[in-house]
Amino acid sequence: MTCEDAHLNMHDYISGELAAEQQKPLMDHMDECPNCREFFRQTANIQTSMRDFMQYEAPFELQTAVSSILANA
Amino acid sequence: MKSKRRKIFEKEVLCHLDRLYGYAMHLCKNGEDASDLVQDTYLNALKSEKQYSIGTNAGAWLFTIMRNTFLNRIRRMSRKPASMAGEWIEQMAREDISELRKHGPDPSVKCLDNLLKEDISRAIEDLPDEFKDTVILCDVQGFSYADIATILDIPIGTVRSRIHRGRLILRNLLADWKNVAMGGS
Numbered sequence: 001m002t003c004e005d006a007h008l009n010m011h012d013y014i015s016g017e018l019a020a021e022q023q024k025p026l027m028d029h030m031d032e033c034p035n036c037r038e039f040f041r042q043t044a045n046i047q048t049s050m051r052d053f054m055q056y057e058a059p060f061e062l063q064t065a066v067s068s069i070l071a072n073a
Numbered sequence: 074m075k076s077k078r079r080k081i082f083e084k085e086v087l088c089h090l091d092r093l094y095g096y097a098m099h100l101c102k103n104g105e106d107a108s109d110l111v112q113d114t115y116l117n118a119l120k121s122e123k124q125y126s127i128g129t130n131a132g133a134w135l136f137t138i139m140r141n142t143f144l145n146r147i148r149r150m151s152r153k154p155a156s157m158a159g160e161w162i163e164q165m166a167r168e169d170i171s172e173l174r175k176h177g178p179d180p181s182v183k184c185l186d187n188l189l190k191e192d193i194s195r196a197i198e199d200l201p202d203e204f205k206d207t208v209i210l211c212d213v214q215g216f217s218y219a220d221i222a223t224i225l226d227i228p229i230g231t232v233r234s235r236i237h238r239g240r241l242i243l244r245n246l247l248a249d250w251k252n253v254a255m256g257g258s
């Protein structure tokens with residue numbers, strides 16, 4: 001596997017879209033390639049930070065409004 | 074007396090409220106408009122309730138309705154979605170990809186650890202809309218490529234390439250600021 005292929009595959013892996021049979025070749029490449037390994041770690045880290053930081057909770061007023069929309073329909 | 078189907082329907086759509094509000098915040102940029110959009114989305118969902126099969130993908134269905142509701146609202150107000158789709162940012166992604174082809178991924182960019190919420194929000198805001206939507210739906214909301222293709226009404230290959238390029242742009246934006254903040258060149 002080339003580094004370019006590894007890069008494409010690691011994005012799909014992070015998205016949860018990499019087919020099972022393609023995961024082992026990617027892991028094998030990263031075991032041997034410190035560049036790809038570090039790039040993967042950074043990319044996954046950005047995704048985790050995004051997911052953690054961008055969570056919202058609907059305000060109470062909105063929860064009430066939506067419940068009544070559903071109840072009164 | 075509500076039908077059993079109706080009760081299940083309500084349960085299935087209600088559990089996506091927080092996610093929908095999060096996506097509405099990205100689209101509207103303020104809480105008041107976001108709350109309005111969420112309510113309109115539920116009203117529109119009720120109108121097309123029959124099109125939804127119980128036990129299928131309520132999340133993707135609701136997000137599609139929200140996006141269409143938002144686009145209609147913008148059209149009515151006859152203003153274009155605020156886009157800063159600067160050609161330079163596209164260019165940046167293209168250059169990164171050709172670099173990548175030549176040399177493979179370059180992890181030499183440091184200081185991408187301990188990212189702050191402010192950094193992340195600012196970087197996402199700076200992404201051109203088409204990348205922003207795709208990256209948020211994938212990385213924040215956790216939708217599959219197929220769901221995102223449905224929600225945004227674009228081919229799945231486009232979803233994939235926007236996610237790859239969008240993440241690369243994000244990474245570079247973050248790295249640039251961190252580098253400046255750390256006094257690097």
Ligand SMILES: [Zn+2]
Pocket residue numbers: 002003006029033035036037177
């Ligand atoms: Zn490599």
